[in-house]
Amino acid sequence: MTVLGRRRSTHVLANAPFRRLWTAMSVCSMGDWLNILALTALAGNLNAGDYRTQSLAIGGVFIAKMLPAVLLGPLAGAFADRFDRRLTMFCSDLARFAVVLSIPLVGSYQWVIVATVLVECVNLFWVPAKEATVPNLVPKEQLEAANRLNLLVTYGSAPVAAMLFAALSVMADLVKRLVPPLSGMDATALPLFVNACAYLASAILIFTLRGIPKRDGAISTPSVLKQIVDGWRFVGGNRLVRGLIIGMLGAFAAGGAVVGVAKIYVEALGGGDAAYGVVFGAVFVGMALGMFFGLRLLSGLSRRRLFGLALIVAGMVLAAIALVHNLVIVVMLTVLLGACAGIAWIIGYTLIGLEVEDSLRGRTFSFLQSTARVTLLLVVAVANPLAALFGAHVLGLGDITYQFDGSNLVLLIGGALATVVGVLALRHMDDRKGVPLSADLIAAVRGEQYEPEGGEQVPGLFVAFEGGEGSGKTTQSRLLAIWLRDQGYDVVQTREPGSTKVGMRLRAILLDAAERGLSPRSEALLYAADRAEHVEKVIRPALYRGAIVVSDRYVDSSLAYQGAGRSLDPTDVSKMNAWATGGLVPHLTVLIDTPPQVGLTRLGGAADRIEAEPLEFHERVRKEFRKLAAAAPDRYLVADGMLPSEEITRLIQDRVREILPDPVPRESEDITGTMPAIRD
Incomplete structure (x- = not known):
């Protein structure tokens, strides 16, 4: 638990009414776990000697314990909420005390089953009254901390009850040896007496708890x-x-x-x-x-x-x-x-x-x-x-x-x-x-x-296009997708940012020229968020079915634009994107290398937020792209963006042909088919 969590929890326990209810819950939870152990052990002891009979007897206890909740839960949930909650919990605890106390006194298996059913029926009244009471005892801002403490005692008391049961069982065996009149007592009698006392202690705590409001009407619980x-x-x-x-x-x-x-x-x-x-x-x-x-x-x-x-x-x-x-x-x-x-x-x-x-x-x-x-x-x-x-x-x-x-x-x-x-x-x-x-x-x-060498191994093929503004990568990625479809391949053409519903909203923020005040870290996180959604919803499903994915931009764009362009730590940007993509790496990255002073002149219309950056920014981006390509030449194809478009297309096709699988004709899918045209 964090320091903040500890402070909140301590503050919640400073609330006297909640602390009293929580203490009662703690005692009851330990009693419930102790009850499970004692009843199953007693059922086995009462039917010892015959393996089959003993197995069926213990199974009967568990069935008797769970059956009331399955059959009567909705009825009890609605019925119990009509009564005063404090009185409901108090009477329920007294009833559990009396029933559990009677089990070792009667000492028959039939009564064990009946008592188990009765205790569980009573629990059906106690639990909804307790759950409805907690929000009325603590402020809304402390409710999460209160629920965390409730879960802690609900499950954390189980090992405590188990150790207590083991200690009481050893103690009971010792008492039977030292006190001859008690030699016929079952070893589970002492744990059951302690269990009954736990319910009695809870009843006393609940009885002294004041200020629990009554509820008008009932909660309808579905079956x-x-x-x-x-x-x-x-x-x-x-x-x-x-x-x-x-x-x-x-x-x-x-x-x-x-x-x-x-x-x-x-x-x-x-x-x-x-x-x-x-x-x-x-x-x-x-x-x-x-x-x-x-x-x-x-x-x-x-x-x-x-x-x-x-x-x-x-x-x-x-x-x-x-x-x-x-x-x-x-x-x-x-x-x-x-x-x-x-x-x-x-x-x-x-x-x-x-x-x-x-x-x-x-x-x-x-x-x-x-x-x-x-x-x-x-x-x-x-x-x-x-x-x-x-x-x-x-x-x-x-x-x-x-x-x-x-x-x-x-x-x-x-x-x-x-x-x-x-x-x-x-x-x-x-x-x-x-x-x-x-x-x-x-x-x-x-x-x-x-991180596997050569990227994640998937049935499909992943080709990413990278490059600066106006480099021609969008045109070349579209031409490659058309060529591959003509060869009979299932192709998914996509882009970043903006290939998902969430991505389209992020794209509007990231490229809006009015968002000049966006911090570099925020920008990097937004691009990573778009990429995580892109990989999860578009790229991976296509690759798993064996399609070829052609993406206009991928991780290298963040390494170049946010890492070098925005001067962020490249290691941080790399780790963030590796986590966002699950380590997915393209089989081939095509870098269209075009000088920024040339590429920026190819753009028409109003410049977006990235395009409007100074030339020095775009120079750093280009330098980082070239550096990434030089570090992994086997995975990159660097094409000179100053060459004629037809020649660049031929170079890309020749390189892609080397890694293509056998074509399997399928219905094609174009993620960007309904999207407006994108400038390179």
Whole structure:
């Protein structure tokens, strides 16, 4: 968290009513995680002895936990909001206290299921009341910091609860040995008593919280099924978002498989309830490490690539967990698994926030959350019966024996699923196709970005034209596009700036003679923004389908005009444009070298902002173009702009013919066909 974030968070906690509510939320969150661990462990302990029965019993707890939210969420959301919020939360906490306290006292599996359903039904009232209360306790400018703190305790309390569960389980075993009358007590009784006390403490804190306004009317919450149907309409047509959703739902499915069989798998490894708590906590410790450090360690790797790669590695790690029979190694692998999940989760949420329009973002997140909930329910419902159906098996090969149970099978399937989903997500989202993933990853570990020699390898061909004002490059690029189409090639003729809707607006700013006060850095950033949109929306799609792209200007123009002409640091300009283009380099750059004093005289009409610069500026630009061409002669064709136009055209055609692929006739596309003519 940044210094500014810490200041805001501290300031928010200085608000006494919010601090009291946040403390209650912290206690409840820890109680909720402790409740999951204790109930699944108790269900397994009550049905110990038979592998199939134990698997089904634990699966029943998870189904009972998630089913109320799927079926009754909209009803509870609307119903709970009609009541006084403070009273709703207070009564909900008291009800949870009473129900959880009764579980170890009754001590039957049937009551565990009933109590789980009751607690989750009560949660459906508590959560919307809490969510609606927060905005009324803090000013609008502090709401983001308040929500950040809420998320911190919601997920950050999980490893704390896991460690507490492990410690309480060990303590319970010790008490049973030292106090004979309590020897029949289940090891989960103490964690459940502590859990009940957590809800009671929350009730007391909420009861003393004053000033929560009542709400007139109810909030209408759509059903889970309606959220899924509506959400798919928004995300189904976007390739990037579709890849994100597939990846995140696949991760949820794999995670559901892990959660469903974790208890019986830990028992098969010789661990008890304390070991179960440690493994559970290891997942969240790994998630925290992945969220905070994973992105920093691989900052040079494309976020889209990292998302798919994290899922693939998570699948491989999960498969290793399924096959390893050493509890210590399993815990370490679980931390790595959590780290991969944390990286994928934070990237997924960030990319959705960046790529989805604001008007659709809420529905996209709602769709994701609703679908994830259903996915978890279905996977947990299937995972445990599958483990039970497969049963326990001991494989023998001579003197070597290997135990492979249903839990191993489920984890292995989960690992395979995560790997396949990761590959699919990577194929959908990869923004550096043609760049070897291994080389890209090695460079990212070194803190660098991999740039292949000769540019990115793509199916199509990329030819860029460069030159000063009035050099003739626009004419020559148009003639080349016509010639290539006559040869039967699919050609995309484009330009910079202004080949996209955003680019046309940027072009109007950049070339407007009235914008004389635009700073050099701002100018360089605007050109890079246009280029990023140009590459993403026009150039890459054409290259990936195998077309030939002929562009009037590209990165070298920024290096020449902003780097040399505006005297900006060429390294900064180069890095900025490499990031904007994803490292995409033309296969051939044609430089039409024309003296500025000649080229400027060829221009007609009023001069734009760039053309109006003094001759010294254009001399620096020409010098930089020649310098760039001299540094990479294999990629450049330098044509003398003083030669007759026909001779320049012949030189360009001869050079392009050397790198042309076999023609594949396709419907041609001219990006600039509807645009007004551009002066060279």
